[in-house]
Amino acid sequence: MIIDITKCEYQPGYMPPSESGLFHPFFPTANVAFRRSALERAGGFDTRCATGEDVDMSVRVARAGFELWHQPDARVVHYDRQTLPGMWLQWFNYGFGHPYLYRKHLDRARLQVYRYRPDQSGSDCVTLRCVLDIPFPFYAMVFLGSFQALHLGLLMSVLCFWMGWMHGAIASLALVGVSAVVYFGARFDFREPLRSIGMSILRYIAHAAYSLGGLVGGLRRGVLFVEATCWRPRKNTAGEEAAR
């Protein structure tokens, strides 16, 4: 449930239908309009949503048989003063709200595993590929990326050292090394090493907040929820606005 059209460069037109139950196009409530009849059919905003009530509403409006239309010329400027604690809280809260939505819109308990899929259309959209979808005793959504592999490796190496299984520990540390190279290397610019390191740290902090939010929110809702840490950044800032 994380496809946000404001991060996609769609032309005006109908939003594509959801490819899976989990990831659905949605409009954030800072810039959205509803036909009153659609709101009446969908039944208002879900007051149990901690965050993501906008995602939930777009899903329900679509499921009630209505189309979602993207209008790129209907622009809203959003003024936010981003601080590091603010960024942490924002991503934590996004993650925290997702497990409820996941459970709400999935008809029965399943284990779903997702991977990142680079978008082929050239748009800015995040797309994910479901690589496993099986009935399961409880709700579980696991995203597998380099960030998750890095932490899985760390966890396994600690366990292996603790149990005295050195071969396992070395293999786990190898996983940590490879994942770290993939995770941090993907955004590394050798012309600006210091800046790259700084930005990688910020990216790691945002992903950590997002993942932690998903795990904690999941515990509360009885869902094993490993967040899809492949979000795209917001589209424009003052600098780009001035440049246009």
Add this chain to the structure above:
Amino acid sequence: MSADETIFSEPRLTASVVIVTRNRPGPLARALDALTRQTLAPDEVVVVDNNSTVSYANVIDRFTGQLPLKVASEAEVGIPFARNRGIRESSGDIVLFTDDDCVPEPQWVEEMVRPFYRDPHIGAVGGPLISVGDPDSLVERFYAAEREAARRDH
């Protein structure tokens, strides 16, 4: 503007703008000011006060003559509660939402309402959010770097 003539031929769809606010009269005034400068004036602007502890009297006074303003309050703190209050208190065929820290561009209402005329099956219309932060702040520079990297990926 022949396209507009077709689009806005009868029956006209009325538009209500709903803004939820909590303790931010200054930014709300900026948002309401933007609504006074729309190419298509909204039929109604509903401000939902979500249990604020600061006074909105100055802002409400200032815009009462300029906008078809309606003030509602929702004591239950939470965005979904307040937005539902806004839906109940508004009467337009189309309900537009924005936030108190946002500024809609002048053609916003017109562009948001326009698609609803072309197809009765359209239930929701959304547009881009352009974030304006302090470009020198660490977090803004980070988001800018991520966008740059995303562009390189393609």
